[in-house]
Amino acid sequence: MAEAARKRRGRADEDALFDRQLDHLPPEARWREWMNRVEATIFAASEPVGREALAKIVGKSCSIDLLIDDIREELRGRPYDLVSVAGGWKHLTRPAYADAIRAAVGGGETKTNLTQSDVLVLMCIAYFQPITRGELSSFFGKEVSRDLIGHLRGAKLIASGPRSPTPGAPYTYVTTKEFLLEFGLDTLRDLPDFEALEDAGLLSKEKLLAGDIPLGLVGSEEAIDEEEPEADVVEALLP
Structure with missing residues (x-):
């Protein structure tokens, strides 16, 4: 208890020494300093920086x-931007310069190697979470393998959600902050509208329900489809 109190006092002392208000500066200079502080903090951080x-x-x-609006306006002609992602803000280079970066220093690939099956299962979890593996299997008409779920968990794109109220209380699965980062989303509300994807011909609920999409099967000789994700499906998830 005493140690916790000392830490709280220490933080309070630090806050007292740090001038947030900048009342001694004229309004324009104060605003400029706040802009510099915010941009420097986001630039230095390895993860998105939140409002708090x-x-x-x-x-x-x-x-x-x-x-943020004023900073982004100043960055309008720069090759990078301040992007709202995963509940915070992060400096990201503009997509138009991806080829140049890749040619100069390599890299630039998607952080996680996802197959078409991975993307489709991940998409269903994103739209219908929390959802069990059994519910996913029913949705696709084929059993979704534990290995596929394990791959998505290992990539930290999904995590265990609350236990389902159904018999046996199986685990449900939900997407994570890493999922938002992977696909450049601020919140799940930024996911493309499901009906819009159907209308655009990028996703057919009827085909999914009919099991026409290849998925890894538990106890089956049919192998998981190892093709790269279809570009149009992946791009549909991107902002």
Whole structure:
């Protein structure tokens, strides 16, 4: 208890020493300094920086959204941008420069090697979470393998959700923050509209229900489809 109190006092002392308000500066200079602080913090961070963290370095009356808008406006002609992703903000290079970066330093591939089957199962989890493996299998008309689920869990794209209220209380699966980062989404609300995907011919619920999409089968001689994800399906998930 005493140690926790000392840590709280230490943080309070640090906050007292750090001038968030900048009342001594004229308004324009104050705003510029807040912009610099926010951009520097996001630039230095390896993960998206959330609103709560940014609120610690600017004045209480400061609008973080307006700061971000002004920073993005200044970056309009730059090869990188400040992007809202996974509940925070992160510096990302613009897609138009992906080939140049790849030619110069290599890399640039998708962080996780996903097969077509992985993408389709992941898409269903994203849209219908929390969902059990049995429910996924029923949806596709074929059994979704434990190995496939394990691959997505190992990539940290999905995690265990609450136990299902159905008999046996099986685990459900939900997407993660890493899923949002992988596909450049801020929240799940940014997923493409399911009906829009059907209308565009990128996804057919009827085919999924009929089991026409190849998936890895438990106890089956049929191998998991190891092809690369279809570009149109992957691009449909991207903002």
